[in-house]
Amino acid sequence: MKLGSVNTCPECGNKNDSGLGIEHEALIPREGDASICIVCGHVMIFKADGALREPSEDELIEIMRSKTVREMMAALAVIRRDRPS
Numbered sequence: 001m002k003l004g005s006v007n008t009c010p011e012c013g014n015k016n017d018s019g020l021g022i023e024h025e026a027l028i029p030r031e032g033d034a035s036i037c038i039v040c041g042h043v044m045i046f047k048a049d050g051a052l053r054e055p056s057e058d059e060l061i062e063i064m065r066s067k068t069v070r071e072m073m074a075a076l077a078v079i080r081r082d083r084p085s
Contacts, residue, residue: 007035007052011042016052034063041076 006017014037029035031048034055043063044052055063063069 007044007050009037009040009042009044010052010054012037012040014039034059034069036069036073036076038076039080041073041080 006015008015016035016037029046029050031046033046035044035046035052036042037044043055043060045055045059047053
């Protein structure tokens with residue numbers, strides 16, 4: 001799904017302009033939804049205007065409680081590790 005705007009990951013500088021829901025459905029992100037950078041795995045939170053911000057400590061703890069999110073982050077780590085340079 002193409003997002004309405006391009007967001008830059010504050011961790012790696014990747015330009016993120018699209019995404020998928022956790023179950024691969026195309027969703028319009030809402031304020032407070034989490035986003036994971038596909039390049040570096042950095043976790044961010046959508047603001048009301050579609051921009052991204054850093055999560056609070058409490059938000060990050062809550063996000064990381066999700067088994068699905070942890071599995072997704074582990075899969076992304078394997079993809080990054082195995083990607084040719």
